[in-house]
Amino acid sequence: MFANFAQRRNLYYLISASVIVPGIIAMIYSTIVFGSPVRLSIDFQGGSLFLVKFNGPATETAIREVYARFGQSPTVQQLGDPAENRWQIRAGDLTPEQQVAIREALEAEVAPIDTDQSTFDTVSPAIGSEVTLAAILAVVAAGVIILGFIWLAFRRVPHAGRYGVCAIAAMLHDVLVTMGVMSILGIFFGWEVDALFLTALLTVVGWSVQDTIVVFDRIRENLPKHRHESYEMVVNRSVLETLHRSLATQLNAIFVMVAILLFGGLTIKEFIAILLIGLTSGTYSSIFNAVPLLVSWEKGELPFARRREASA
Amino acid sequence: MTLFPLIWLIASLAALGVVIIVRPSRHVTWLVIILSLTTFAVWCDLPDNPGIRLDLNGDGTYEIDKPIAIRQGLDLAGGLKVLLEADLPPGQEPPAGAMAEVRRIVSDRIDSLGALEPVVQQQGARRLIVELPGYQDPERAVSLIRSTALLEFVEFPYPIPAGTVVQTDYVRGSGAQPGEAAVTESPTPTVEATATAEEGTASEAAPSGQETAPTPEAPVYHTVMTGEVLAAADVTVDRATGRPEVAFTLTSEGAALFAEYTSAHVGGYLGIVLDGVVISSPQIQSAITGGQGVIKGNFDLESATQLATQLRYGALPVPLRVDSTSTVGPTLGQISVQQSIRAGLIGIAVVLIFLLVYYRLLGVPAALALMIFATLNFALYKLIPITMTLPAITGFLISVGTAVDGNILIFERMKEELRHGKRLGVAVETGFDRAWVSIRDSNLSTIIICVVLFLFGTSFGAAAVRGFAVTLALGLVINLFTAVVVTRTFLHFILLPVQEQALTARRWLLGV
Numbered sequence: 001m002f003a004n005f006a007q008r009r010n011l012y013y014l015i016s017a018s019v020i021v022p023g024i025i026a027m028i029y030s031t032i033v034f035g036s037p038v039r040l041s042i043d044f045q046g047g048s049l050f051l052v053k054f055n056g057p058a059t060e061t062a063i064r065e066v067y068a069r070f071g072q073s074p075t076v077q078q079l080g081d082p083a084e085n086r087w088q089i090r091a092g093d094l095t096p097e098q099q100v101a102i103r104e105a106l107e108a109e110v111a112p113i114d115t116d117q118s119t120f121d122t123v124s125p126a127i128g129s130e131v132t133l134a135a136i137l138a139v140v141a142a143g144v145i146i147l148g149f150i151w152l153a154f155r156r157v158p159h160a161g162r163y164g165v166c167a168i169a170a171m172l173h174d175v176l177v178t179m180g181v182m183s184i185l186g187i188f189f190g191w192e193v194d195a196l197f198l199t200a201l202l203t204v205v206g207w208s209v210q211d212t213i214v215v216f217d218r219i220r221e222n223l224p225k226h227r228h229e230s231y232e233m234v235v236n237r238s239v240l241e242t243l244h245r246s247l248a249t250q251l252n253a254i255f256v257m258v259a260i261l262l263f264g265g266l267t268i269k270e271f272i273a274i275l276l277i278g279l280t281s282g283t284y285s286s287i288f289n290a291v292p293l294l295v296s297w298e299k300g301e302l303p304f305a306r307r308r309e310a311s312a
Numbered sequence: 313m314t315l316f317p318l319i320w321l322i323a324s325l326a327a328l329g330v331v332i333i334v335r336p337s338r339h340v341t342w343l344v345i346i347l348s349l350t351t352f353a354v355w356c357d358l359p360d361n362p363g364i365r366l367d368l369n370g371d372g373t374y375e376i377d378k379p380i381a382i383r384q385g386l387d388l389a390g391g392l393k394v395l396l397e398a399d400l401p402p403g404q405e406p407p408a409g410a411m412a413e414v415r416r417i418v419s420d421r422i423d424s425l426g427a428l429e430p431v432v433q434q435q436g437a438r439r440l441i442v443e444l445p446g447y448q449d450p451e452r453a454v455s456l457i458r459s460t461a462l463l464e465f466v467e468f469p470y471p472i473p474a475g476t477v478v479q480t481d482y483v484r485g486s487g488a489q490p491g492e493a494a495v496t497e498s499p500t501p502t503v504e505a506t507a508t509a510e511e512g513t514a515s516e517a518a519p520s521g522q523e524t525a526p527t528p529e530a531p532v533y534h535t536v537m538t539g540e541v542l543a544a545a546d547v548t549v550d551r552a553t554g555r556p557e558v559a560f561t562l563t564s565e566g567a568a569l570f571a572e573y574t575s576a577h578v579g580g581y582l583g584i585v586l587d588g589v590v591i592s593s594p595q596i597q598s599a600i601t602g603g604q605g606v607i608k609g610n611f612d613l614e615s616a617t618q619l620a621t622q623l624r625y626g627a628l629p630v631p632l633r634v635d636s637t638s639t640v641g642p643t644l645g646q647i648s649v650q651q652s653i654r655a656g657l658i659g660i661a662v663v664l665i666f667l668l669v670y671y672r673l674l675g676v677p678a679a680l681a682l683m684i685f686a687t688l689n690f691a692l693y694k695l696i697p698i699t700m701t702l703p704a705i706t707g708f709l710i711s712v713g714t715a716v717d718g719n720i721l722i723f724e725r726m727k728e729e730l731r732h733g734k735r736l737g738v739a740v741e742t743g744f745d746r747a748w749v750s751i752r753d754s755n756l757s758t759i760i761i762c763v764v765l766f767l768f769g770t771s772f773g774a775a776a777v778r779g780f781a782v783t784l785a786l787g788l789v790i791n792l793f794t795a796v797v798v799t800r801t802f803l804h805f806i807l808l809p810v811q812e813q814a815l816t817a818r819r820w821l822l823g824v
Contacts, residue, residue, distance in 0.1 A: 100451035115448055115639075116643040117647075120450070120637070120638070121637065122637045123635070123636040124633070127397070127635040138767075138768040142764045149760060196703060199703060199765060199777050199781075210755075210757055217750045245717075248670065251666070252663050256656070260706070264651050268652065272706070
């Protein structure tokens with residue numbers, strides 16, 4: 001079925017677009033409604049987040065009343081089994097004094113707090129915006145360094161720059177898929193992007209590039225060995241040869257992550273879910289985006305590449 | 313068990329000596345190295361490892377004392393984390409060394425909170441991270457960290473050497489000035505009055521005959537007034553001696569108090585005490601009524617400047633503001649970590665089964681290599697030590713995925729070569745050689761990402777991101793060793809007794 005692998009490249013681009021386009025729409029919607037393409041946690045926005053376990057029933061109204069006295073209108077959400085009395089309360093930035101005062105007021109007026117099983121976080125808005133800037137910088141820096149690295153590793157192959165650009169294109173694909181899915185999950189389930197999400201995103205970037213390099217590496221090796229074959233055939237051959245490895249590796253990653261999803265701690269489940277989506281996208285994009293893109297480029301099918309050849 | 317490191321070192325050196333003399337094949341040499349490293353790692357991994365403690369010269373003290381234990385992060389152990397930042401106008405950097413000084417002072421202060429193993433780390437040029445495992449009250453911690461220096465003017469019966477820690481009857485936070493009730497005006501205008509210092513450091517502080525000798529229990533001295541009444545403090549130079557000193561101006565309330573006290577105690581000693589430590593014990597030579605005074609002591613310009621700054625802004629050379637606080641309940645982390653470790657073990661078990669089912673005989677060395685990979689990683693976490701947080705554990709699990717990928721790359725390549733009709737020995741060699749380039753390039757690119765993550769995590773106290781990057785990068789580096797060298801060595805010894813023809817006839821054993 002993969003005999004003419006590279007021929008169906010328009011289908012592969014279409015599949016990618018069918019995930020990315022809804023994601024982009026979600027990001028635009030999210031920007032209009034929430035002011036950012038993905039819902040941001042207090043890590044990036046500043047504010048306070050209490051994950052409280054009460055030793056007794058609590059009501060949203062009672063919690064709101066306490067916060068209202070401190071001039072706050074929090075987002076209150078019950079988590080998990082209602083019998084466990086776990087609540088997530090998100091509000092504006094609080095000073096340490098306010099934080100303690102609110103905790104005491106909640107204990108007195110709502111229900112006793114099980115501090116052993118609760119967390120209380122505050123982040124000042126100033127550092128939040130600084131973290132956002134640094135996060136964007138980190139992703140851009142990673143992209144530029146990887147581009148240089150691939151260009152260096154493939155410098156003996158004709159059109160070395162193309163490999164770097166195609167790897168980066170696949171990487172952007174995975175970033176868009178991950179961000180888009182996160183945006184959709186944010187709209188429907190209120191998932192928020194925190195520092196851990198950034199970790200997941202950069203891991204996806206690393207994985208995507210790693211996967212792409214393995215396939216490109218085989219093309220690099222096969223090109224001088226099969227001089228009589230067309231570029232498309234060599235690429236085809238290389239993908240088929242590395243397919244077993246790609247699938248086996250992806251399968252193993254899925255084993256570990258599904259195990260964590262099923263049995264792991266509550267706090268990292270969102271992180272692992274995003275990682276799973278991103279890594280799957282990473283495997284897909286290196287085979288079905290990065291490689292077909294190389295072929296499209298070689299054949300002059302890319303708009304910008306064609307223009308350049310026409311003018312030359 | 314305590315003798316293990318020594319025995320291990322001698323045994324390893326002996327084995328190394330034998331290897332150098334006998335010069336066996338490269339596989340045997342690697343096997344010796346692998347066994348030696350793994351033995352040491354297994355010892356490190358023991359849950360009740362005593363640490364490396366060696367008493368080299370037999371004098372009862374340990375010259376080498378390195379504990380080997382897991383360091384639990386705050387999200388696992390529970391506690392309070394506070395990220396503080398120098399509260400300066402944007403663009404203005406704290407003076408050189410100032411943050412290091414802040415770190416030292418904050419460390420001293422939080423010791424009194426009684427948290428187990430508190431951590432105070434400088435993050436970048438202007439941030440400070442404070443971790444208090446087991447501690448839950450952010451208000452008290454922050455107010456203590458940011459509190460200004462407590463300056464007291466204390467009634468001393470005799471000069472007390474600078475640097476002595478003394479107890480006073482002033483209770484911090486009570487607010488009221490000790491002598492407030494006794495404010496009386498005593499208008500004795502003098503041109504310029506200063507408390508002339510008698511250097512506390514010079515005299516050995518022998519009781520000068522007056523008053524009683526100090527009791528064996530720490531005496532409690534009376535605080536006349538505190539730094540609350542201070543309006544300004546600056547460095548000046550004594551015209552007579554050329555030595556730096558600190559001149560201070562009092563508020564009108566303080567001036568009144570000071571005048572009243574000094575006029576009543578001429579000839580007595582008025583100790584200047586900062587955060588419970590004596591700075592100097594000058595003698596009151598005349599009543600001071602102008603609301604101005606000078607602290608003389610054994611100062612150089614630097615220490616005088618420091619004292620003046622401390623008096624003005626509190627003991628911290630740079631004011632701090634709170635960037636973020638995080639309080640984690642201890643049980644929450646425990647449950648989370650237990651679940652995640654169990655999940656990780658299940659995941660690794662499934663991967664091991666996959667390797668054995670899919671690659672059969674080849675899977676055996678790969679499975680062994682993966683177990684050694686885990687052993688080495690865990691040993692390094694305890695040795696370095698790396699703070700174990702949930703993201704750090706996740707980073708390790710992701711690196712397991714990469715470790716397996718190395719073996720998959722190699723084995724797929726071998727199977728390909730076998731399908732092309734190559735002999736087993738040749739296929740094994742080619743598999744390793746060809747796959748090495750892919751493994752190296754792909755691991756390197758991920759290590760680059762880890763460096764970026766680490767830098768990001770370091771500058772913002774995002775310990776989560778940093779922990780993930782560290783364990784992932786460590787896993788990738790170890791993987792370069794286990795996936796390639798360890799697997800290759802084990803594969804050699806497993807295939808050694810097998811007849812090549814027999815194996816070629818039963819290729820299913822290799823999963824081809």
